[in-house]
Amino acid sequence: MKIAVVGTGYVGLVTGTCFAEMGTEVHCIDIDTAKIDQLKEGVIPIYEPGLEEMVVRNYKAGRLNFSTDLESVLDEVEIVFSAVGTPPDEDGSADLKYVLEVARTIGRNMRNYLLIVTKSTVPVGTSRRVKAVIQEELEKRGADIPFDVASNPEFLKEGDAVQDFMSPDRVVVGTESERARELIHRLYKPFMLTNYRMIFTDISSAEMIKYAANAMLATRISFMNDIANLCELVGANVNMVRKGIGSDTRIGSKFLYPGCGYGGSCFPKDVKALIRTAEKNGYDMKVLKAVEAVNEKQKEILFDKLNRHFNGDLKGKTIALWGLSFKPETDDMREAPSLVLVNQLLEAGAQVKAYDPIAVPEARRRVGENGDRVVFTEDSYGAVMGADALVLVTEWKEFRMPNWEILKRLLRTPVIVDGRNIYNREDIDKWGFTYYGIGQ
Numbered sequence: 001m002k003i004a005v006v007g008t009g010y011v012g013l014v015t016g017t018c019f020a021e022m023g024t025e026v027h028c029i030d031i032d033t034a035k036i037d038q039l040k041e042g043v044i045p046i047y048e049p050g051l052e053e054m055v056v057r058n059y060k061a062g063r064l065n066f067s068t069d070l071e072s073v074l075d076e077v078e079i080v081f082s083a084v085g086t087p088p089d090e091d092g093s094a095d096l097k098y099v100l101e102v103a104r105t106i107g108r109n110m111r112n113y114l115l116i117v118t119k120s121t122v123p124v125g126t127s128r129r130v131k132a133v134i135q136e137e138l139e140k141r142g143a144d145i146p147f148d149v150a151s152n153p154e155f156l157k158e159g160d161a162v163q164d165f166m167s168p169d170r171v172v173v174g175t176e177s178e179r180a181r182e183l184i185h186r187l188y189k190p191f192m193l194t195n196y197r198m199i200f201t202d203i204s205s206a207e208m209i210k211y212a213a214n215a216m217l218a219t220r221i222s223f224m225n226d227i228a229n230l231c232e233l234v235g236a237n238v239n240m241v242r243k244g245i246g247s248d249t250r251i252g253s254k255f256l257y258p259g260c261g262y263g264g265s266c267f268p269k270d271v272k273a274l275i276r277t278a279e280k281n282g283y284d285m286k287v288l289k290a291v292e293a294v295n296e297k298q299k300e301i302l303f304d305k306l307n308r309h310f311n312g313d314l315k316g317k318t319i320a321l322w323g324l325s326f327k328p329e330t331d332d333m334r335e336a337p338s339l340v341l342v343n344q345l346l347e348a349g350a351q352v353k354a355y356d357p358i359a360v361p362e363a364r365r366r367v368g369e370n371g372d373r374v375v376f377t378e379d380s381y382g383a384v385m386g387a388d389a390l391v392l393v394t395e396w397k398e399f400r401m402p403n404w405e406i407l408k409r410l411l412r413t414p415v416i417v418d419g420r421n422i423y424n425r426e427d428i429d430k431w432g433f434t435y436y437g438i439g440q
């Protein structure tokens with residue numbers, strides 16, 4: 001089978017590569033010429049464990065191709081996946097200009113039957129709009145070419161994307177055509193040999209499933225952040241509360257970790273987009289509005305703790321940050337809590353020394369050096385040297401077991417703010433640090 005995947009970002013590159021790994025011939029398309037040139041050289045534009053080897057292997061085997069020219073591959077393929085970005089527009093709705101642009105290109109150039117599958121996260125009704133745009137373009141050409149649309153939302157997690165794609169919990173496909181269903185079933189079958197996990201739905205439900213899933217996960221996080229903040233006020237420990245409620249099988253233990261707020265390219269924008277979708281339909285998503293508000297506030301919690309510790313005077317203080325990406329195992333800094341913290345520290349007159357195992361180039365691009373007030377270091381201890389406090393922002397594995405003795409020696413004052421509750425207060429107390437966790 002031959003397919004095209006349009007948009008070669010986190011989702012498109014993983015999708016195309018994993019399909020190629022199963023033997024499908026894949027054309028990965030992007031408008032970003034530099035990205036495509038790099039990929040042809042075996043340089044991966046993102047950090048995603050396991051992806052690079054797979055890209056190189058499949059590219060060399062000739063199953064994975066990279067191009068900027070969607071038109072030229074349309075005659076060869078049966079399915080086109082659209083995995084372009086859907087960033088929020090000014091009012092928080094998903095901006096569909098890239099999705100509709102891809103549909104227009106397809107409508108203008110297709111000559112044989114195609115199944116067009118939307119993999120981007122898009123509001124309910126988008127696949128219908130994609131269908132209408134293609135139909136309109138075909139009519140302009142006076143062409144009568146059959147095609148189908150389907151919605152196949154993606155649930156991969158950055159940092160674990162290859163594993164998630166190769167062995168998905170489920171594959172959701174919304175389609176209203178038997179031909180489309182048969183094609184997509186054939187494409188995904190190699191991923192389902194031991195356990196069939198495909199869920200076929202109507203198109204609107206598939207589109208909604210993606211938003212509802214992310215909204216539910218974001219809700220759990222904000223709920224736990226609220227509980228953690230209350231724990232601090234009443235003298236309870238959220239780590240124990242989490243264990244106590246997570247062992248209830250109706251609740252389950254995942255996504256119950258409080259922290260410094262969720263970030264990334266998905267939860268913030270998808271929660272916003274779902275709220276807007278509801279508003280456009282005359283419905284008020286009260287729970288999700290609260291989820292969003294709690295998250296915005298939670299992103300300020302690390303600064304608040306530091307500020308309180310230093311009695312509101314952070315001017316001239318040097319603060320070390322461990323971790324900048326929005327979560328471990330990715331270089332993605334979209335909506336990362338670290339960005340909020342860096343801004344607040346700079347506004348308060350502090351200096352920042354930051355280290356991240358992977359995301360420093362991306363961080364440098366986003367925050368710059370701010371006239372030497374942000375310094376990025378080559379290793380974790382370099383960031384701590386001479387700092388007045390250490391803040392753990394992203395829980396990369398290499399931060400989990402630091403050498404407390406060295407840390408104690410390097411910090412000017414032994415203060416640790418643990419934004420992810422990865423340290424054990426008793427261990428740290430032994431070394432004489434002042435420790436602040438979340439909800440403890």
Ligand SMILES: NC(=O)c1ccc[n+]([C@@H]2O[C@H](COP(=O)([O-])OP(=O)(O)OC[C@H]3O[C@@H](n4cnc5c(N)ncnc54)[C@H](O)[C@@H]3O)[C@@H](O)[C@H]2O)c1
Nearest residue numbers: 007008009010011030031032083084085086098120121154
């Ligand atoms: N990142 C995730 O973890 C994740 C997970 C599930 C779903 N999603 C959804 O998948 C979609 C893509 O997300 P992403 O993180 O991969 O985005 P991304 O920004 O990393 O990649 C999007 C790519 O599309 C390209 N593009 C834009 N317009 C194009 C066009 N007309 N033709 C060809 N290429 C074009 C861009 O150059 C870019 O490389 C979004 O809707 C997102 O919400 C993302």
